[in-house]
Structure formats: C-alpha cells, structure tokens
Amino acid sequence: MTAPRSAVGSQARAVAIICMLVSGVSGAASVSAAVALSDRGLRSAESLPRGTPTADLFARMAEAHARASKPDRHARAALLVVLAISMFFTFVCAGRVLRPAGLPREGIRRLLCGAALASAILRTVDGAADAAVALRFARFAAQLIPPGGGQSPPDSVLTPTLTVGTSIVQTVLVAGTLAIVAQYFRSARVKAWAALQDEAPR
Numbered sequence: 075m076t077a078p079r080s081a082v083g084s085q086a087r088a089v090a091i092i093c094m095l096v097s098g099v100s101g102a103a104s105v106s107a108a109v110a111l112s113d114r115g116l117r118s119a120e121s122l123p124r125g126t127p128t129a130d131l132f133a134r135m136a137e138a139h140a141r142a143s144k145p146d147r148h149a150r151a152a153l154l155v156v157l158a159i160s161m162f163f164t165f166v167c168a169g170r171v172l173r174p175a176g177l178p179r180e181g182i183r184r185l186l187c188g189a190a191l192a193s194a195i196l197r198t199v200d201g202a203a204d205a206a207v208a209l210r211f212a213r214f215a216a217q218l219i220p221p222g223g224g225q226s227p228p229d230s231v232l233t234p235t236l237t238v239g240t241s242i243v244q245t246v247l248v249a250g251t252l253a254i255v256a257q258y259f260r261s262a263r264v265k266a267w268a269a270l271q272d273e274a275p276r
Contacts, residue, residue: 082263082264082266082267083267083271086171086258086259086264086267087171087172089255089258089259090168090169090171090172090186091168091172092251092255093164093165093168093186093190093251093252093255094165094168094169096248096251096252096255097161097162097164097165097168097190097193097252098161098162098165100157100161100193100197100248101157101158101161101162101164101165102158104154104155104157104158104161104200105154105155105158107154108151108154108155108158110143111143111147111148111150111151111154112151139207139211141210142207142208142210142211142213143207145210146203146206149203150200150203150207153196153199153200153203154200156196157193157196157197157200160189160192160193160196161193161197163189164186164189164190164192164193164252167182167185167186167189167190168186168190168255170182170185170186171183171186178272179267179268179271179272180265180268180269180272182268183259183264183265183268186255186256186259187256187259187260188256190252190253190255190256190259191252191253191256193249193252194248194249194250194252194253194256195249197245197248197249197252198245198249200245201241201242201244201245201248201249202245204241204244204245205238205241205242205245207241208237208238208240208241209237209238211237212236212237212238
C-alpha cells in the first residue's frame with residue numbers, strides 16, 4: 075500500500091505545482107489588466123508617441139483597445155480584482171500542498187478544491203467579458219487602421235472570429251485546468267492520501 079500512496083502523493087504535488095503556475099500567472103495578468111482599465115492606464119494607452127509608421131500603428135491599436143474597454147470597464151475592473159484575489163488564494167492553497175507547515179492536509183485539500191473551482195468560474199465569467207471586448211476591439215481596429223497599408227497587420231489578424239477565438243482558447247486553458255485541479259483533489263484517492271498524511275506521526 076505504501077507505493078501506491080507514495081505515487082498519489084507525488085502526483086498530488088505535481089498537480090499542485092501546475093496549479094501554482096496557472097493561478098500565479100493568471101492572477102498577475104488579472105492585476106495588470108485591472109490597472110490597464112484604470113483612468114491612468116487608459117490615458118497612457120491613448121497618449122502613446124507617434125511619428126513613425128510602426129509607432130502610429132501601435133498607437134492606433136492601443137486607441138482601439140482603449141475604446142473597446144471603456145463601456146464596461148468599471149465592472150470588469152472589479153471582476154478582475156476579485157479574480158486576482160481568488161487566483162492568489164488558490165496559489166497559496168496549492169503551495170500548502172507542497173509545504174503544509176503543520177496544517178492538516180485534509181483542510182488544505184478542501185480549501186484548494188473550493189478555491190480552484192471558484193477561480194475557474196470567475197475566469198470563465200471574465201473570459202466572456204474579455205470576448206466581448208475582443209469583438210469590439212476588432213471592429214474599432216478595422217475602422218482606425220486604413221486598409222492596404224504596408225505597416226498594417228493582415229486583415230485576418232483583426233477579424234472578430236480570430237480575436238474572440240483567441241480569448242476563448244485562453245479561457246478554456248486557464249479555467250479548464252483549474253476545474254481539473256479541483257476535480258482531482260476531490261477524488262477518493264487524494265482524500266485517502268490526505269487522511270493518511272494527517273494520521274502519520276509528525
């Protein structure tokens with residue numbers, strides 16, 4: 075019985091590391107996105123330097139993104155802050171799987187299940203909001219960037235299908251991974267492993 079239990083422990087630690095990577099990166103990205111939606115962030119995006127074809131292109135793209143973000147930016151900023159908090163809590167819970175620091179592993183397991191599931195749900199909601207922004211961005215960018223310009227990105231890069239599709243793929247990768255993590259730590263074998271670790275002398 076020791077070998078299977080040891081294998082479950084190693085697997086649980088590996089899954090916890092993956093969870094830390096996903097939640098840490100996603101949490102940092104959420105903070106960055108929330109800052110970008112602030113008044114200062116939008117003003118800086120709309121006041122980028124111009125003067126060269128490349129600089130003009132980046133400035134127009136930033137202007138298009140700022141315009142696309144404005145309609146619901148306050149609600150989305152609040153959602154991003156909540157998402158960042160949830161992601162960082164998930165990160166801490168996953169870290170405690172690796173180093174429990176005297177805490178019961180069963181309690182850590184339950185917290186990680188709830189935190190990862192909540193983060194997955196919040197990331198899905200944010201993904202829907204991001205898809206709406208991506209759709210508006212594609213429309214605004216098509217208006218701001220003149221067709222046939224040598225420095226302009228290809229039309230296929232700015233199509234609503236591609237921009238929304240990219241947003242959906244990112245949401246599936248992050249939310250799907252966190253949902254799988256939550257399901258894994260709810261499994262019977264992980265419950266048994268956590269109980270065994272709590273019963274073992276320290």
